[in-house]
Amino acid sequence: MHKAPLYICFFSIFFCPSLKAICQFTSQNSHQPKYVLVIHGGAGNITKNNLSDSTAYKEKLTEALEKGADTLKKGGTSLDAVVIVIKILEDSPLFNAGKGAVFNSEGKNELDAAIMDGKTLKAGAVAGVTTIKNPITAARAVMDKTIHVMLIGAGADKFAKEQGLDIVDPSYFFDQKRWDQYLKNKDKSSIGDTNPIMNKYGTVGAVALDIFGNLAAGTSTGGLSNKKYGRVGDSPIIGAGTYANNKTCAVSCTGTGEYFIKNVVAYDISALMEYKGWTVKKASEYVINKKLKTQGGDGGLIALDNKGNFAIPFNTAGMFRCYASSNGETKMMLFK
Amino acid sequence: MHKAPLYICFFSIFFCPSLKAICQFTSQNSHQPKYVLVIHGGAGNITKNNLSDSTAYKEKLTEALEKGADTLKKGGTSLDAVVIVIKILEDSPLFNAGKGAVFNSEGKNELDAAIMDGKTLKAGAVAGVTTIKNPITAARAVMDKTIHVMLIGAGADKFAKEQGLDIVDPSYFFDQKRWDQYLKNKDKSSIGDTNPIMNKYGTVGAVALDIFGNLAAGTSTGGLSNKKYGRVGDSPIIGAGTYANNKTCAVSCTGTGEYFIKNVVAYDISALMEYKGWTVKKASEYVINKKLKTQGGDGGLIALDNKGNFAIPFNTAGMFRCYASSNGETKMMLFK
Numbered sequence: 265m266h267k268a269p270l271y272i273c274f275f276s277i278f279f280c281p282s283l284k285a286i287c288q289f290t291s292q293n294s295h296q297p298k299y300v301l302v303i304h305g306g307a308g309n310i311t312k313n314n315l316s317d318s319t320a321y322k323e324k325l326t327e328a329l330e331k332g333a334d335t336l337k338k339g340g341t342s343l344d345a346v347v348i349v350i351k352i353l354e355d356s357p358l359f360n361a362g363k364g365a366v367f368n369s370e371g372k373n374e375l376d377a378a379i380m381d382g383k384t385l386k387a388g389a390v391a392g393v394t395t396i397k398n399p400i401t402a403a404r405a406v407m408d409k410t411i412h413v414m415l416i417g418a419g420a421d422k423f424a425k426e427q428g429l430d431i432v433d434p435s436y437f438f439d440q441k442r443w444d445q446y447l448k449n450k451d452k453s454s455i456g457d458t459n460p461i462m463n464k465y466g467t468v469g470a471v472a473l474d475i476f477g478n479l480a481a482g483t484s485t486g487g488l489s490n491k492k493y494g495r496v497g498d499s500p501i502i503g504a505g506t507y508a509n510n511k512t513c514a515v516s517c518t519g520t521g522e523y524f525i526k527n528v529v530a531y532d533i534s535a536l537m538e539y540k541g542w543t544v545k546k547a548s549e550y551v552i553n554k555k556l557k558t559q560g561g562d563g564g565l566i567a568l569d570n571k572g573n574f575a576i577p578f579n580t581a582g583m584f585r586c587y588a589s590s591n592g593e594t595k596m597m598l599f600k
Numbered sequence: 601m602h603k604a605p606l607y608i609c610f611f612s613i614f615f616c617p618s619l620k621a622i623c624q625f626t627s628q629n630s631h632q633p634k635y636v637l638v639i640h641g642g643a644g645n646i647t648k649n650n651l652s653d654s655t656a657y658k659e660k661l662t663e664a665l666e667k668g669a670d671t672l673k674k675g676g677t678s679l680d681a682v683v684i685v686i687k688i689l690e691d692s693p694l695f696n697a698g699k700g701a702v703f704n705s706e707g708k709n710e711l712d713a714a715i716m717d718g719k720t721l722k723a724g725a726v727a728g729v730t731t732i733k734n735p736i737t738a739a740r741a742v743m744d745k746t747i748h749v750m751l752i753g754a755g756a757d758k759f760a761k762e763q764g765l766d767i768v769d770p771s772y773f774f775d776q777k778r779w780d781q782y783l784k785n786k787d788k789s790s791i792g793d794t795n796p797i798m799n800k801y802g803t804v805g806a807v808a809l810d811i812f813g814n815l816a817a818g819t820s821t822g823g824l825s826n827k828k829y830g831r832v833g834d835s836p837i838i839g840a841g842t843y844a845n846n847k848t849c850a851v852s853c854t855g856t857g858e859y860f861i862k863n864v865v866a867y868d869i870s871a872l873m874e875y876k877g878w879t880v881k882k883a884s885e886y887v888i889n890k891k892l893k894t895q896g897g898d899g900g901l902i903a904l905d906n907k908g909n910f911a912i913p914f915n916t917a918g919m920f921r922c923y924a925s926s927n928g929e930t931k932m933m934l935f936k
Contacts, residue, residue, distance in 0.1 A: 385862045385895075391832075392752050412831045413861045416728050417753045419830025494755025495748045496727075503839045503864035525749045526721045528839035528867040535868070539875035559721075 297572040298590035299336035300473045303329055303349055305359050306466040307518045307564035310582025310598055318598055321358055325586050325596060328352040332470065333588040342472035342480035342514075343381055343404070350377070350400040350484050353468040357439045360466025362398055364439040365486025367446035368495075373437040375486055376500040377403040382479030382508035382570075387413050389500040390420040397430035400484045403500070405429060413502060417494075442489075449490045467499060469516025471508070471568040475590075479570060481506050481514035481530070488521070497521025503531035510570055512537040513544050519563010519580070523556055533567050544568065548575040633908040634926035635672035636809045639665055639685055641695050642802040643854045643900035646918025646934055654934055657694055661922050661932060664688040668806065669924040678808035678816035678850070679717055679740070686713070686736040686820050689804040693775045696802025698734055700775040701822025703782035704831075709773040711822055712836040713739040718815030718844035718906075723749050725836040726756040733766035736820045739836070741765060749838060753830075778825075785826045803835060805852025807844070807904040811926075815906060817842050817850035817866070824857070833857025839867035846906055848873040849880050855899010855916070859892055869903050880904065884911035 305325055315321070332349035336342070354362025365373045377399035378389035388407025391414065396402045402424040406415055415423055425431050467485035474480075483506045485499040498505030498521040505521065507530035508514035515530040524530075529551055536547035548567045556563070557579045564578025566585065576585050578600075586596035641661055651657075668685040672678070690698025701709045713735035714725035724743025727750065732738045738760040742751055751759055761767050803821035810816075819842045821835040834841030834857040841857065843866035844850035851866040860866075865887055872883035884903045892899070893915045900914025902921065912921045922932035 380862075387862050410829075411858060412829075413858045414832040414837075416830040416832055419728075419828065423829040492755065493746075493748075493759040494752040496750040496752055501750075501837060501839075502861050503837075503867065507864070522747060522749045525838050526716075526723050528843070528864060531839065531864040531867060532871070535871035535875060539871060 295591060298475045299333075300568055300572040300574060300587065300589040301329065301332045301336055301345055301349070301470065302472075302566040302568050302574050302576065302587040303332070303468075303470045303585065304516060304518055304564070304566050304576070305353060305468050305584030307562070307578045307580045307583035309580065310584065312599060315598065321584060321598065322596060324353065324356045324358055325584060329586050329588050329594070329596075332472065336472060336474055337590070339475055341476070342474040342478050343379065345472040345474065346379060346470045346480045346482040347400055347404055349470040350468055350482050351398050354398050354400060354484055357441070358466070359468050360486045361468045361484040363437055364442060364466075365437050366442050366489035368487070369450075369490050369492040371446060373434060373486055374491070374494070375399045375437075375484070376496060377482070377484040378500040378502060378506040379403045379407055379482040380480065380502060380506055380508040380514070381407065382481070382510040382514055385509060387502045387506075389414045389502060389506070390424075391416045391496045391500040392494055393417070393420045393424070394434050395421045395431050396424040397432045397436065400482055401429050402427075403482070414500065445489060467518040469506070469518060469566060471514035471516055471566050471574070473514070473568055473570065473572055477510070477570065479508045479510050479514035479568065481508040481516050483516045498524035498529070501525055503528050505530060507531045507534055509534050513567050513569045515565055515567045517563060517565040518583070520561050523559060523561025524563065527551070527555060527559070527561070529556070529565065533565070537569070544573050545575040549577045552577040553579055631927060634811045635669075636904055636908040636910060636923065636925040637665065637668045637672055637681055637685070637806065638808075638902040638904050638910050638912065638923040639668070639804075639806045639921065640852065640854055640900070640902050640912070641689060641804050641920030643898070643914045643916045643919035645916065646920065648935060651934065657920060657934065658932060660689065660692045660694055661920060665922050665924050665930070665932075668808065672808060672810055673926070675811055677812070678810040678814050679715065681808040681810065682715060682806045682816045682818040683736055683740055685806040686804055686818050687734045690734050690736060690820055693777070694802075695804050696822045697804045697820040699773055700778060700802075701773050702778050702825035704823075705786075705826050705828040707782060709770060709822055710827070710830070711735045711773075711820070712832060713818070713820040714836040714838060714842040715739045715743055715818040716816065716838060716842055716844040716850075717743065718817070718846040718850055721845060723838045725750045725838060725842075726760070727752045727832045727836040728830055729753070729756045729760070730770050731757045731767050732760045733768045733772065736818055737765050738763075739818070750836065781825060803854040805842070805854060805902060807850035807852055807902050807910070809850070809904055809906065809908055813846070813906065815844045815846050815850040815904065817844040817852050819852045834860035834865070837861055839864050841866060843867045843870055845870050849903050849905045851901055851903045853899060853901040854919070856897050859895060859897025860899065863887070863891060863895075863897070865892070865901065869901070873905070880909050881911040885913045888913040889915055
């Protein structure tokens with residue numbers, strides 16, 4: 265009996281990095297990595313037709329991934345890696361977070377962000393802020409410097425200023441592409457509309473496992489395009505869009521925020537793992553592709569467990585996503 | 601053998617309303633009631649020494665309980681009962697919700713509320729509002745009239761006005777007792793303080809099961825006394841302070857909000873029931889008296905399952921709480 269084809273098959277899987285990466289993209293890791301970083305730049309109707317040139321997105325995500333992974337490699341904490349990654353994406357006008365955030369119905373940018381520490385369960389969040397250059401740093405300051413979890417509106421802006429964070433004029437967040445989008449949809453209402461004007465591209469998030477075995481999760485967004493009345497989505501809600509717990513996993517979500525809030529999605533992944541013993545992959549797939557899909561809620565999430573296994577399920581046409589780990593694996597995907 | 605004492609014992613249990621009530625206060629109901637209503641008016645350092653005259657509290661809670669139970673008896677929905685109850689408590693200066701809310705660090709009242717429908721999983725919440733007479737009605741309008749879940753700040757106030765809800769001048773919420781409390785603590789900071797100035801009395805909430813078998817939960821609060829920087833607690837956060845799902849239970853929380861957010865308390869009760877098969881009593885007791893207590897988080901909650909069984913655990917000295925059901929049971933308790 266000729267065994268050569270079998271050897272070739274094994275050889276291919278073990279020594280071809282891309283094949284190995286594909287196999288492990290949403291699977292359990294057989295060799296536990298020392299550190300892992302998973303990033304998303306939003307889920308939505310991301311197809312090759314809609315995004316003819318993805319070079320800039322890939323470059324920016326690669327930059328964030330490399331800086332974040334380098335932090336973890338050098339012994340930085342998962343919290344530090346999450347903040348470094350999200351700051352880079354907030355500073356880029358390509359994503360709906362920080363500079364380049366969508367405009368609300370009054371032509372203003374209102375930003376939300378959250379971060380959570382899986383080791384201590386400490387968390388910080390800001391919502392509806394307008395002058396903080398990097399909302400993720402304000403979320404971190406809420407977590408590190410106060411007894412509170414969530415600060416909103418002008419109070420949160422004031423807090424960030426007092427903490428010495430980078431404060432900008434609201435005009436800093438202006439982006440022509442977003443402004444054109446705002447003008448186009450200005451007279452349409454999203455309130456009560458069952459088919460709202462949404463921009464599901466671009467919420468950014470990161471989950472990380474550091475060499476100390478600690479998990480962290482963070483999310484930052486400009487929310488819904490042309491949103492009215494101080495609408496807040498899932499990103500800054502601990503348990504909905506952001507959650508981390510060393511016992512189970514770290515999660516960051518993107519999509520139709522209301523469905524993620526009502527289904528307490530980020531914590532639900534953790535609860536399914538803790539209470540039913542499910543893997544991070546099974547729990548994440550179930551919540552995104554069964555629970556949410558049945559209800560009509562679209563989006564995706566990144567979820568990373570305390571052994572370095574992760575999942576990136578989404579029920580939309582595409583999702584900006586990439587990861588890197590101490591095992592040398594690195595991968596970027598945009599479409600389904 | 602003389603059986604008289606045994607008969608007397610059975611007779612006492614079956615015909616003495618108060619004994620019967622005590623037996624079932626946090627237990628499984630043997631006869632499934634058609635409707636049940638459970639109310640809280642906050643947990644905290646409520647002792648006989650601190651509250652020498654509790655008459656007014658009892659009267660107001662009784663009024664809310666009776667109106668709510670009457671609604672359910674007449675075939676009203678659990679959502680209607682929850683709103684009716686909470687409106688009455690918001691209108692009373694005795695509780696830290698609506699009129700009589702605590703003042704923030706700038707001497708203003710900022711109010712939060714949330715409601716959730718266990719049948720549809722629809723939810724509505726407002727945070728940081730200043731002109732809505734009854735924030736619970738605004739939360740209900742967000743749920744009923746919009747595709748959103750959470751509106752904050754001036755946007756939420758504007759929305760409520762456009763919806764024709766009762767709008768008041770911010771001075772309406774003034775209460776001398778709360779003002780004196782504010783002045784007393786004005787120069788103390790709560791930010792970063794591990795022993796903050798808190799007023800844990802008075803957040804109000806209700807959970808109800810109606811004759812159609814539908815659950816609902818609602819919570820309303822003025823938040824933390826002398827709170828700074830637009831701090832938001834657990835009350836308006838779906839999954840943290842408020843949650844309802846016909847599959848499991850309806851929950852409304854009160855206490856140190858930050859611990860309830862980080863532990864996603866309201867949804868955690870539901871997850872323990874759904875994923876581990878625990879009773880509402882076991883799940884609630886575990887979360888309040890083990891999980892939260894270990895972390896130093898104090899407070900309590902009311903939780904009602906889809907069969908009419910309920911639990912009211914708290915790890916503080918007291919909690920304003922009462923309930924009524926179609927079985928004719930009614931009970932009010934303040935202290936441990």
